[in-house]
Structure formats: structure tokens, C-alpha cells
Amino acid sequence: MESNYVYQTIANDLRSAITIGKYGPDEIIPSENTLASRYHTSRVTVRKALLILENEGLIRPQHGKGYFVLSPEYRSFQLDFYDKPAGTGTRYLEINVLPAGPDLSGYLEVAEDTMLVVIRRLLFERDIPSAYDEKFFPYVKGEPLIERELHYAEFPDVFTDQYVPRKIWTNMEIRTGEAPDAVCTALGCPQGETLLLVRRTVLADENTPIGFGRRWYAPDFGVLTAVSNFRSHY
Amino acid sequence: MESNYVYQTIANDLRSAITIGKYGPDEIIPSENTLASRYHTSRVTVRKALLILENEGLIRPQHGKGYFVLSPEYRSFQLDFYDKPAGTGTRYLEINVLPAGPDLSGYLEVAEDTMLVVIRRLLFERDIPSAYDEKFFPYVKGEPLIERELHYAEFPDVFTDQYVPRKIWTNMEIRTGEAPDAVCTALGCPQGETLLLVRRTVLADENTPIGFGRRWYAPDFGVLTAVSNFRSHY
DNA sequence: AAGTGGTCTAGACCACTTC
DNA sequence: AAGTGGTCTAGACCACTTT
Numbered sequence: 001m002e003s004n005y006v007y008q009t010i011a012n013d014l015r016s017a018i019t020i021g022k023y024g025p026d027e028i029i030p031s032e033n034t035l036a037s038r039y040h041t042s043r044v045t046v047r048k049a050l051l052i053l054e055n056e057g058l059i060r061p062q063h064g065k066g067y068f069v070l071s072p073e074y075r076s077f078q079l080d081f082y083d084k085p086a087g088t089g090t091r092y093l094e095i096n097v098l099p100a101g102p103d104l105s106g107y108l109e110v111a112e113d114t115m116l117v118v119i120r121r122l123l124f125e126r127d128i129p130s131a132y133d134e135k136f137f138p139y140v141k142g143e144p145l146i147e148r149e150l151h152y153a154e155f156p157d158v159f160t161d162q163y164v165p166r167k168i169w170t171n172m173e174i175r176t177g178e179a180p181d182a183v184c185t186a187l188g189c190p191q192g193e194t195l196l197l198v199r200r201t202v203l204a205d206e207n208t209p210i211g212f213g214r215r216w217y218a219p220d221f222g223v224l225t226a227v228s229n230f231r232s233h234y
Numbered sequence: 235m236e237s238n239y240v241y242q243t244i245a246n247d248l249r250s251a252i253t254i255g256k257y258g259p260d261e262i263i264p265s266e267n268t269l270a271s272r273y274h275t276s277r278v279t280v281r282k283a284l285l286i287l288e289n290e291g292l293i294r295p296q297h298g299k300g301y302f303v304l305s306p307e308y309r310s311f312q313l314d315f316y317d318k319p320a321g322t323g324t325r326y327l328e329i330n331v332l333p334a335g336p337d338l339s340g341y342l343e344v345a346e347d348t349m350l351v352v353i354r355r356l357l358f359e360r361d362i363p364s365a366y367d368e369k370f371f372p373y374v375k376g377e378p379l380i381e382r383e384l385h386y387a388e389f390p391d392v393f394t395d396q397y398v399p400r401k402i403w404t405n406m407e408i409r410t411g412e413a414p415d416a417v418c419t420a421l422g423c424p425q426g427e428t429l430l431l432v433r434r435t436v437l438a439d440e441n442t443p444i445g446f447g448r449r450w451y452a453p454d455f456g457v458l459t460a461v462s463n464f465r466s467h468y
Numbered sequence: 469a470a471g472t473g474g475t476c477t478a479g480a481c482c483a484c485t486t487c
Numbered sequence: 488a489a490g491t492g493g494t495c496t497a498g499a500c501c502a503c504t505t506t
Binding site: 006 | 476
Binding site: 031032033043047050061062063064065066067 | 490491492493
């Protein structure tokens with residue numbers, strides 16, 4: 001917690017000054033040279049400290065002018081979504097290969113007769129059904145299917161040996177939805193109930209959808225939490 | 235898009251190598267000295283490139299060992315939440331000062347008879363009610379109330395002149411909820427309808443709640459979207 | 469002992485902005 | 488012209504890890 005190093009001392013001092021408002025938004029903090037002589041150190045060390053604050057989204061340098069204090073960004077939130085949350089049990093309802101059909105062909109941008117791997121699971125919390133989870137992705141011929149999918153039926157891990165892991169990302173949509181009868185039955189809630197619905201589209205390379213997932217949460221379990229995070233806005 | 239500078243060239247080269255899997259997770263990339271001689275440059279320049287990749291969550295240095303490639307983090311999502319989304323109209327339903335009562339006193343950690351400012355608004359998209367928004371925060375005596383709140387009834391901007399902006403953050407909870415009658419009436423949906431509900435608690439300093447907000451989305455408008463982001467995990 | 473990353477120096481030159 | 492940030496050098500010494 002101590003600032004044993006010069007660059008940490010500078011970063012901490014400036015961070016405090018900005019936090020308490022000594023330097024407000026759009027104001028300029030002392031220049032690199034000023035700080036270097038004030039702390040009896042080199043410009044390189046000062047720049048190291050300033051880069052840290054820049055990466056924290058507190059300041060932004062402008063060539064020829066100086067370092068400006070940024071306004072905090074309140075609109076950006078971080079949301080952690082675990083495919084299989086800690087303390088959650090799972091039961092497989094179905095593992096199959098079926099034609100896509102009208103709605104799934106849209107999400108995955110494939111023909112309606114494309115064969116899809118379908119994985120349906122039920123999630124449990126303390127032995128009570130908490131969510132109904134479905135996953136769909138194109139069936140690759142000759143793949144040793146069932147065993148592999150059973151082993152890790154998690155998004156997007158299922159794809160990491162088919163696609164370049166660093167080029168996979170996920171789009172998430174959170175909304176309410178009228179649950180199909182099968183879902184209501186499995187979750188033990190009245191037919192036609194409106195539930196929290198999370199849709200995930202896994203994309204690779206040039207925004208190509210390679211997987212689609214849907215999850216319905218039982219009425220008392222569907223809570224997602226997010227926390228605001230201040231990041232730099234360029 | 236070009237890499238005019240040495241440090242950019244190094245960073246781009248390494249980033250590509252990691253992305254295509256030339257260096258996989260938990261593997262070590264070439265050392266600082268190796269890279270310095272390979273690119274005929276100084277260690278300082280190499281370190282600058284490596285710091286960029288570290289901040290991108292691709293690698294992590296280990297003292298005495300080397301730089302290790304990290305696994306991508308798929309569980310973290312970024313969600314942007316705008317109090318007043320672009321293209322949205324608002325109508326004020328109520329601005330008032332009322333005692334907290336049983337449930338709000340819990341969220342704001344105040345006594346039940348604490349006087350709260352209450353702001354209720356209706357959001358519109360293309361002249362159709364899209365969400366019902368409520369905000370609550372303790373009433374500070376002697377504050378020129380109405381005019382100020384009307385001016386910016388946005389979270390957490392309402393608090394930035396009372397609290398240190400950099401010490402304010404927001405906790406968000408996304409779930410379904412049975413909408414109260416007043417909400418259903420305002421949104422034009424059947425009584426007792428289950429809607430998407432977003433709760434926000436604004437906190438300051440030592441996790442002290444200073445504001446609480448609730449928003450119900452009309453059935454066809456309640457969609458939140460999030461995108462996965464790879465960040466370093468320490 | 470040799471290799472690794474971590475901190476730091478005292479310069480240099482360039483590009484941009486302001487006066 | 489003077490001040491600002493942006494890039495880069497060629498060293499130095501320290502701390503940690505492996506052999």
C-alpha cells in the first residue's frame with residue numbers, strides 16, 4: 001500500500017488531487033517538466049506515472065498543450081456473466097442434432113435446414129430449478145459430438161479449438177420474454193409466464209455468428225448485477 | 235493504421251502472434267533483451283510495447299521469469315446504460331418530498347420517516363411510453379429543490395455538486411418485477427404485468443447509498459445489450 | 469552465475485501549440 | 488521563441504528465478 005517508488009508517489013499524489021477536485025474536469029495538471037523538477041526526478045519517471053493515470057481514465061494528454069483532467073464516465077457498467085455460476089448444479093435435458101428452423105436460422109445466419117447441435121440444460125440452486133438454458137451451433141460433420149459437448153457445454157469455450165480464441169466475442173441481450181411451455185414446465189412456473197431472458201450470440205472473425213444461446217430465469221432467481229466503471233472516453 | 239514507430243511495430247507484431255496462437259495461453263513470449271536486439275532498439279522501447287499489451291490484457295510479466303500469455307476472459311461484459319437514451323422524450327409525472335417508508339428506507343439505509351425527494355418520469359420512444367422511471371434521494375433542508383432537479387434529473391449527475399464525483403459509483407440490478415398498478419397504467423399494459431426492472435443504487439465515499447432509482451420497461455422496449463470485453467485478470 | 473523483469477537517469481530530437 | 492507532449496537511447500543498479 002506504500003508508495004515505495006517515485007512513479008507511484010507521483011501517481012498517488014496526482015490521483016488524490018484529482019479525486020478531491022483540486023484539479024477539476026477539463027483543467028490542466030502540472031506539466032511533465034514541472035513535475036520532474038518538483039519531485040527531483042527524470043521526465044521518464046514522470047511520464048510513467050502519468051501513463052498510469054491515463055490508463056485509469058483520469059487524464060488525457062494533448063500534444064503541445066498539457067494533460068487534461070477527464071470527467072468521470074458514469075454510463076459504462078461492468079457485468080460478469082457466468083455460464084455456470086458457482087454453487088449451481090446442472091442437469092442435461094437434451095443433446096441433439098436438429099434442423100435450424102425459422103427463428104434460429106435468423107440468429108445464426110444459416111439456412112433453415114442447416115443441422116444444429118442443440119444442448120438444453122436446467123440449472124439448479126439449492127436443488128431448485130433456477131434457469132433453463134439452451135445452446136445452438138452448426139453441426140460439423142464427423143465431429144465426435146456428444147462426449148465433447150458434455151465435457152464443456154459452456155459458451156464460448158466450446159469453440160476455442162475450432163476458432164481463434166482471441167477473435168471470439170459475445171453479444172448479450174437482456175430482456176423479458178414469454179417462456180415457452182416446455183420452459184415453464186421445467187422451471188415449475190405457470191404456463192405463459194413472463195421471465196427474464198438472456199440471449200447470447202457468439203461471433204468470430206468478421207462478425208460471423210457461430211453460436212447462439214438462450215437462458216430463461218425462474219422468477220425468484222433472475223437477477224443480474226452490474227457495477228459502474230470509470231474508463232477513459234476518447 | 236501504420237506502425238510508424240518502433241514500439242508500435244513491436245506491439246502489433248506480438249499482438250498478431252498472440253492472436254493467431256503462435257504464443258498460446260501460459261506460454262512465454264521472447265524476453266525484453268531478445269526483442270531489443272531483434273528490433274535493434276533499446277529495452278525502454280521494448281518495455282513500452284509490452285506495457286501496451288499488458289494493458290490490453292494479453293500478457294502479464296513475472297519477475298525473474300518472463301512475460302506470459304493470458305487466457306482471454308469471456309465472462310466480463312460491458313453494458314452502457316443511459317439515464318436518458320438518445321432519441322428519448324421524457325415527461326415528469328411527479329416531483330415531491332415524501333417520507334421514505336418501509337422499502338425505500340432499506341435501499342437508502344435511512345429511517346422510515348426520512349424525507350426523500352421523489353422524481354417520477356415517463357420515457358417515450360417515438361411518442362410511445364417506453365419506461366417508467368423513479369428516483370429517490372434524501373432531501374437536504376434549504377436546498378433549492380424543484381428547479382435544480384428538473385434541470386438534470388439524471389443519475390448520478392444530481393449528486394456531483396454535493397459529493398466528490400470521483401467517489402461516486404453505481405450498483406445496478408437487472409431483474410423482472412411485477413409492476414405496480416400506477417406503472418402499468420402509465421405504460422399502457424395490463425395490471426400486474428411482469429416487466430423488466432432495473433434498480434440502481436448510487437453510492438458515495440464508504441459505500442454509503444445516496445440515491446436509489448427504479449425503472450420499469452414497457453414490454454416491447456425493455457432490451458439491454460452488453461458486449462464481452464477481454465480484460466486482464468490478476 | 470546468468471537470465472529475467474523493475475526502476476531510474478540524463479540526455480537527445482521531433483511535433484504541436486501558444487505567444 | 489518558448490513551452491508542451493511524443494519518441495528513443497545507452498547505459499546503470501536492483502530484485503527475483505533458474506541452473
